Amino acid sequence: MTSETRVAILGVPIDLGAGRRGVDMGPSAIRYAGLSRRLHDLGHHVVDFGNLATPMVETTPLPPPDARLRYLEPIAEVCQRLAELVSDIAAQAMLPLILGGDHSLAIGSASGSARGRRLGLIWIDAHADFNDETTTPSGNIHGMPLAVLTGRGHLRLTGLAGKTPAFDPARVVLIAVRDLDPLEREALRTSAITVFTMHEIDRRGMAAVMEQALTIATRGTDGFHLSFDLDVVDPREAPGVGTPVSGGISAREAHLAMELIAESGALRSLDIVEVNPILDERNATAELAVELALSALGKRIL
Numbered sequence: 001m002t003s004e005t006r007v008a009i010l011g012v013p014i015d016l017g018a019g020r021r022g023v024d025m026g027p028s029a030i031r032y033a034g035l036s037r038r039l040h041d042l043g044h045h046v047v048d049f050g051n052l053a054t055p056m057v058e059t060t061p062l063p064p065p066d067a068r069l070r071y072l073e074p075i076a077e078v079c080q081r082l083a084e085l086v087s088d089i090a091a092q093a094m095l096p097l098i099l100g101g102d103h104s105l106a107i108g109s110a111s112g113s114a115r116g117r118r119l120g121l122i123w124i125d126a127h128a129d130f131n132d133e134t135t136t137p138s139g140n141i142h143g144m145p146l147a148v149l150t151g152r153g154h155l156r157l158t159g160l161a162g163k164t165p166a167f168d169p170a171r172v173v174l175i176a177v178r179d180l181d182p183l184e185r186e187a188l189r190t191s192a193i194t195v196f197t198m199h200e201i202d203r204r205g206m207a208a209v210m211e212q213a214l215t216i217a218t219r220g221t222d223g224f225h226l227s228f229d230l231d232v233v234d235p236r237e238a239p240g241v242g243t244p245v246s247g248g249i250s251a252r253e254a255h256l257a258m259e260l261i262a263e264s265g266a267l268r269s270l271d272i273v274e275v276n277p278i279l280d281e282r283n284a285t286a287e288l289a290v291e292l293a294l295s296a297l298g299k300r301i302l
C-alpha cells in the first residue's frame with residue numbers, strides 16, 4: 001500500500017563536477033527507463049519539470065589545469081538556481097526527485113530542500129564526497145558536496161540553504177562508503193557525521209544499519225533528504241556510473257535500504273546521481289535507478 005505523494009521530477013544534466021564525460025546524459029537515460037509512468041502506476045501524482053539549463057564542457061572556459069575547484073563558477077551558478085527551484089517545489093508540498101548528473105548538484109538540491117526547515121541527511125555512496133579545496137586530489141567538485149553541506153568549503157557553495165551549515169553533522173549519516181582519499185579520511189574521522197562503511201554493512205547487515213541511520217536522521221528533524229549515488233552498488237550490477245569502485249552493496253541491499261526509507265515516512269526529497277549511460281550495458285544502471293526510486297517511494301512486492 002502506497003500513500004499518494006506529489007512527486008516533482010527535475011533533471012540536472014551536469015558533468016562539470018566529474019572528471020569524466022557522460023553523467024550529463026543520466027537524466028535522459030533514467031527517464032527512458034520509464035520513471036514517470038512507473039511512479040504514476042504506483043499511485044503517485046507525478047509532474048516532470050524537465051531539465052535545469054546547464055552549461056556544457058564544450059561551451060565553458062577551461063579551468064586552470066591545477067585548479068583545486070574545477071568549474072567552481074558555473075557549478076555554483078547551477079546549484080544556486082537548483083536550490084531556488086527545489087525550495088519552491090518543497091514549499092508547494094511536493095517531493096523533489098532530482099536526477100543527475102554528477103554529485104556536485106546535491107549542493108543545490110539538498111540546500112534548497114533544507115531552506116526554512118531542519119532536515120537530516122542520508123548519503124548513500126561508495127565515496128564520502130567530503131573533500132574541500134585543501135584535501136582534494138582531483139579538484140573535482142563532485143568529491144566535495146557532503147563537506148559543503150556540513151559547512152566546509154568555498155563560500156560560493158556553503159551558503160545556499162540560507163544558513164551554514166545547511167545540515168547539522170550530528171543529523172548526517174554516510175552509508176556503504178569504501179573509497180576515501182587520505183586527507184578526506186582524516187576530516188571524516190574528526191567530524192560528527194555517523195559513518196557506516198562496507199565493514200559495518202557486512203558485519204551487521206543493511207537492515208540494522210538503516211534502522212540506526214533513520215533514527216539519527218529523523219531525531220528532532222522535519223524529515224530528511226536522501227542523496228543516492230549509483231556507484232554505491234557493485235559495478236557488476238551497476239556498471240554505468242561515473243566513478244566505479246569494486247566491492248559494493250548488492251542491488252538487493254540497495255532495495256532494502258530504500259524500502260526502509262519509504263517505511264520511515266520521513267523522506268522529504270531525494271537525488272539519484274552519477275548514472276553514466278556511456279559506460280552502461282543496455283541501460284541496466286538507469287533501470288536499476290528507476291527501480292530504487294520506486295522502492296524509496298513505497299513500491300512493495302506484495
Ligand SMILES: NC(=[NH2+])NCCC[C@H](N)C(=O)O
Pocket residue numbers: 102103104127129131136137138139140142143144180181229231242243274
Ligand atoms: N560523487 C562521486 N562519484 N565522487 C567521487 C569522488 C572521488 C574522489 N574522492 C575525489 O574527490 O575526486
Ligand SMILES: [Mn+2]
Pocket residue numbers: 103125127129142229274
Ligand atoms: Mn557521490
Ligand SMILES: [Mn+2]
Pocket residue numbers: 125126127229231232243274
Ligand atoms: Mn560516489
